[in-house]
Amino acid sequence: MTTFKRIIKGGFLNFKRSGIISWAAVLVVTITLSVITTIILLQAVLHFSLNQIKDKVDVTIYFTIGASEEKIMTLKSSLEKLPEVATVSYTSAEEALRIFRERHQSDYPTIQALDEIGDNPLGAYLNIKAKEVSQYEDIANFMKSDNSLTPGGESIVDKVNYHQNKLVIDRLNNIIGGAQRLGFILTLLSVIITVIVTFNTIRLTIFIAKEEIGVMRLVGASKMHVRGPFMIEGVIYGVVATMITLVLFLPVTAWLGRSMTNFLGINMYDYYLSSFFQIFAILLLSGIILGVISSWLAIRKYLKK
Amino acid sequence: MIYFNNVSKNYKDAVALDGVTFTVEPGEFLSIVGHSGAGKTTLVKMILADEFPSGGTVFFESINVHRLKNKELTDLRRRIGVVFQDYKLLPNKTAFENIAFAMEAVGKTEEEIMSDVPHVLELVDLSEKLHHFPHQMSGGEQQRLAIARAIINQPELIIADEPTGSLDPVNTYEIVQILKKINDLGTTVILTTHNRGVIESVDKRVITLENGKVVRDTKHGK
Numbered sequence: 374m375t376t377f378k379r380i381i382k383g384g385f386l387n388f389k390r391s392g393i394i395s396w397a398a399v400l401v402v403t404i405t406l407s408v409i410t411t412i413i414l415l416q417a418v419l420h421f422s423l424n425q426i427k428d429k430v431d432v433t434i435y436f437t438i439g440a441s442e443e444k445i446m447t448l449k450s451s452l453e454k455l456p457e458v459a460t461v462s463y464t465s466a467e468e469a470l471r472i473f474r475e476r477h478q479s480d481y482p483t484i485q486a487l488d489e490i491g492d493n494p495l496g497a498y499l500n501i502k503a504k505e506v507s508q509y510e511d512i513a514n515f516m517k518s519d520n521s522l523t524p525g526g527e528s529i530v531d532k533v534n535y536h537q538n539k540l541v542i543d544r545l546n547n548i549i550g551g552a553q554r555l556g557f558i559l560t561l562l563s564v565i566i567t568v569i570v571t572f573n574t575i576r577l578t579i580f581i582a583k584e585e586i587g588v589m590r591l592v593g594a595s596k597m598h599v600r601g602p603f604m605i606e607g608v609i610y611g612v613v614a615t616m617i618t619l620v621l622f623l624p625v626t627a628w629l630g631r632s633m634t635n636f637l638g639i640n641m642y643d644y645y646l647s648s649f650f651q652i653f654a655i656l657l658l659s660g661i662i663l664g665v666i667s668s669w670l671a672i673r674k675y676l677k678k
Numbered sequence: 679m680i681y682f683n684n685v686s687k688n689y690k691d692a693v694a695l696d697g698v699t700f701t702v703e704p705g706e707f708l709s710i711v712g713h714s715g716a717g718k719t720t721l722v723k724m725i726l727a728d729e730f731p732s733g734g735t736v737f738f739e740s741i742n743v744h745r746l747k748n749k750e751l752t753d754l755r756r757r758i759g760v761v762f763q764d765y766k767l768l769p770n771k772t773a774f775e776n777i778a779f780a781m782e783a784v785g786k787t788e789e790e791i792m793s794d795v796p797h798v799l800e801l802v803d804l805s806e807k808l809h810h811f812p813h814q815m816s817g818g819e820q821q822r823l824a825i826a827r828a829i830i831n832q833p834e835l836i837i838a839d840e841p842t843g844s845l846d847p848v849n850t851y852e853i854v855q856i857l858k859k860i861n862d863l864g865t866t867v868i869l870t871t872h873n874r875g876v877i878e879s880v881d882k883r884v885i886t887l888e889n890g891k892v893v894r895d896t897k898h899g900k
Contacts (some may be wrong), residue, residue, distance in 0.1 A: 376782075
């Protein structure tokens with residue numbers, strides 16, 4: 374217990390007395406953590422945008438005029454049983470007419486034409502959303518094969534707009550896949566680069582203490598007694614850098630939230646605050662692990678004797 | 679206490695030690711003299727297992743020091759106090775902390791540290807410099823601090839490798855007096871130097887090294 378207390382105290386003293394060298398290490402860890410935070414925020418933007426685009430994609434089944442609601446409901450419930458389907462919403466012919474009128478309320482000739490017809494010229498329709506963009510194909514195939522579409526030999530389906538959407542859906546599929554792969558590769562690359570830079574900086578701070586380590590060993594200090602304070606220093610680098618990064622990103626995200634919300638489609642400041650504790654935990658953990666492992670590896674070389 | 683048995687050490691293109699054989703008895707004060715590069719430092723590093731011999735064996739009592747595992751080596755080094763020409767103090771620690779570190783290394787309690795450190799600093803006349811860092815002290819003061827650190831854990835052996843190498847005559851005299859006092863209290867001392875004056879003021883056994891060989895071993899180095 375005393376040893377542990379001494380090691381912790383030694384780490385703090387080292388940090389304080391190494392002065393500018395300690396702060397150089399903190400700075401580098403801060404840069405690493407900032408890269409990680411930026412990646413987290415970018416992922417949020419990417420995720421949000423992709424979700425929004427995905428949400429705009431759907432398949433609609435238009436039914437013939439006069440198709441019985443009962444048959445449509447049978448189809449609806451069998452569609453809902455498909456694992457790929459997220460939601461199916463039913464719009465009746467009357468509802469469709471109301472929406473149409475609303476949308477064209479300032480388009481006088483169209484409304485007048487509608488009034489002259491008297492009857493409802495629109496059919497009911499089902500709007501289907503899949504869980505993943507890539508699953509629309511399966512849903513379309515299901516609709517082709519399912520008998521419920523043609524009960525009694527007579528089709529109630531007027532048209533399915535999947536084939537009109539197919540090109541868009543396919544292209545979107547490629548873009549989403551590509552964006553996710555690119556995001557992953559960029560994340561991996563930047564993390565690797567910053568980790569290497571941090572490791573080298575910490576190695577440098579320990580290189581400066583090389584002589585000291587030799588002296589400690591000659592005085593009869595155990596490996597843990599020599600290594601401990603350096604690892605505590607590593608922890609301190611991580612903790613201090615986490616604090617600096619978290620504070621640094623407050624004004625940055627506030628600015629992004631104020632002036633970039635429309636462009637990004639998401640308010641960065643709100644997102645940052647709402648996931649503050651997750652980001653805090655991720656940064657703290659990465660910072661400490663980075664500091665401790667770098668110190669451990671760097672000092673190993675001088676402890677061999 | 680220490681037995682060198684036909685110890686040799688070859689570096690790539692130089693011979694540092696060549697068939698060195700001698701014995702050190704407990705309580706002895708041995709000076710090892712020779713020019714720079716005669717092998718003095720290599721010889722004392724052998725005792726600490728900081729260097730490995732190309733041939734021969736080095737025993738500390740019944741222990742072959744080069745056969746020790748890490749943990750045992752740490753234990754051995756705790757029985758030996760070392761003083762170097764360049765002091766080898768911990769630059770980021772005060773005088774007090776430098777000595778406290780050596781005590782912590784062997785697991786002394788906080789109470790022992792608080793009572794022993796001021797005592798040993800008084801012994802080497804550094805009571806005033808308790809909270810000074812090494813760079814705030816003169817060469818002589820730093821070397822006295824190094825000696826205080828070497829003796830704090832009551833080692834059986836003190837190795838002083840050129841302790842006066844970078845000191846003026848007055849400080850050199852003081853250091854030699856302190857080492858003699860330590861020897862009088864029963865601790866074995868091995869001192870290396872290239873300074874004839876130091877040998878004469880010690881007036882004890884002297885081994886002369888030349889090109890890695892023992893060329894003389896006299897009872898009184900006058």
